[in-house]
Amino acid sequence: MSPNGSPDVQAITRLVEEVKKCVEALALPDRRAALSSLRSAISVLEDPEEAAFAQIFQSPIYNFAIRMGVELGIFRKLLERNGTPVSAADLAAECAAEELLLVRIMRVLTAIGYAGESGEREYVASQLSKAMVVPYLEAFAVHSSEHSARAAIRAPEYFKLHGYKTPVDSRNCPLQFALETDLHFFDWIHRHPEKAKRFNVCMTGNKLRRREWFEWYPVAECLLKPFERRNRNDSAFLVDMGGGKGRHLEALMKSFPSTESHLVLQDLPGTISSLENLSSGIRPMSHDIFSPQPVVGALAYYTHFVLHDFTDERCRVFLRAVASAMTPGYSRLLLNEAVIPERGCPPVFATGDITMMLVLAGIQRSKRHWVELVESAGLRVVDVWVSPDDGDMEGVIEAEVAS
Known part of the structure; x- marks a missing residue:
């Protein structure tokens, strides 16, 4: 405090300079915690x-x-x-x-x-x-203003017109209202090749600062041991549903070489037909996730940030399709998705949830929401594993066929 009892501005300035000196030495979780504290201080000022x-x-x-x-x-x-x-x-x-x-x-x-x-x-x-x-940020600056920002601007009109209810039709969201189209978001951007290319660049930034799920999920204990006990040379270890170009399977196989030749990559025909340089240890397969699962009795059925695109109703269709292929007491469903907190949700995840709603009628779910959704489809949640990286909000919802 200054002699007259008012806050000492110079002391605050000195404190800020000390913070600047400490930043480089902070680990990422500590940096996020410090940033949260500083934002609280700014709100006071x-x-x-x-x-x-x-x-x-x-x-x-x-x-x-x-x-x-x-x-x-x-x-x-x-x-x-x-x-x-x-x-x-x-x-x-x-x-x-x-x-x-x-x-x-x-x-x-x-x-x-x-x-x-x-x-x-x-x-x-x-x-x-x-x-x-940085390419993905450069792309986002344009993509977001053309899509989510336009949807957000028109969203109040949309919700007033629809009685202030959450969208349940992915072809009738605030985005369609803003763009004056009845096309699904993905159909819309694929009719505009430049926009589709930009969106794909945006998506490359999703995992830049995240560890792979298998770095904090106990693969050896929960997956490798049960698979080895079965000792079936022709069985699938893990099926990546909606796995795109196979990046996650490539990384998994590199870390766990024994999984080679026991991995299945599934996606829509257009994606599978365009694959290049996929490892021979991964079997590509065309599949719509809402259709009956053709790989029966695999140890693990995995998705990576797929279900946040869909309403609960559509997710139940998917969950039941997978459950019908799972072996009770052996198979596991692993949903690698955002798990947001019920309270104190960081802005990036709170706004991300709204973006999913405006553009796709999708939703980012909390642990409670995930458990209710998965168990409503006849599965039982075994555990919800959450990334140890503070502020990440990434989790793996592990489920089995209910007995």
């Missing part, structure tokens, strides 16, 4: 009305400026200079934009840290500039 106004009025403009930064190539142009400042006139010429427009966009980008100012109308790259040339 902020005037509530000013904070609310900033969220309501400024956030949409921030997103606009970031997208313009991507589309004009501003971030890439700044980074190409390796720390050398660039004038507004030169940057505008390089980006083929009017100088006045660029200056106005740069006011926003520098205000929120996406670029730095080295002088009047003179700019340099910042740490956030570097982030915005």
